[in-house]
Amino acid sequence: MVEDDPAVAEPLLAGLKRNGIDTVHVAYASHVVEAVAQGVDVVLLDLGLPDGDGLDVLRDLRRVSDVPVIVATARGDEADRIVGLELGADDYVVKPYSVRELAARVRAVARRRRVEAPLETGRLVVDRKRRVVTLDGTAVDLTAKEFDLLAVLAEEPGRAVPRQELFSRVWDPVWVGTGKTLDVHIATLRKKLGDASLVETVRGVGYRLAVETG
């Protein structure tokens, strides 16, 4: 949270904490890049800061980081909002905003970013934004369902993903039948990857993506 007004920052910090969001607070433009470098999931950026303009901070930040940024603008200041979005802000809130609204937006941009970030697991890269899979740098031609299956498995290599979860996330939230179609798709996925050992069967559970070493 980049916010110089303690009357705004203090209740927000407490409110975000109540919403399960850990927050690092800085009050100066000059502290932002360093704070972000320590690793944060989302930046809430006030535009009026004592030692600089938040939009300049955003510009500097974008040179070094693609961390999601929510810009906090004064009521009705459309110009700031537009410039913020043009400079690569992910969202904005208009002051005064509620903790609840902010928490929801923080979660939404973090989730969106997670969904867009390519999953890299050794030889395999699953780019969910472009819906492209590469193995050792070579594109693998997958159907939509095969892609979705692999994307779920690649979220967490090594995790045994239950059949029911795979079925409900890739096909239908309601688990019906034996899920034979799941096994058929896993078989074609293995074939297309050209290395059956990449997708492991976990007996009695489901499937997992092999953890590659070295």
Ligand code: CA
């Ligand atoms: Ca301010």
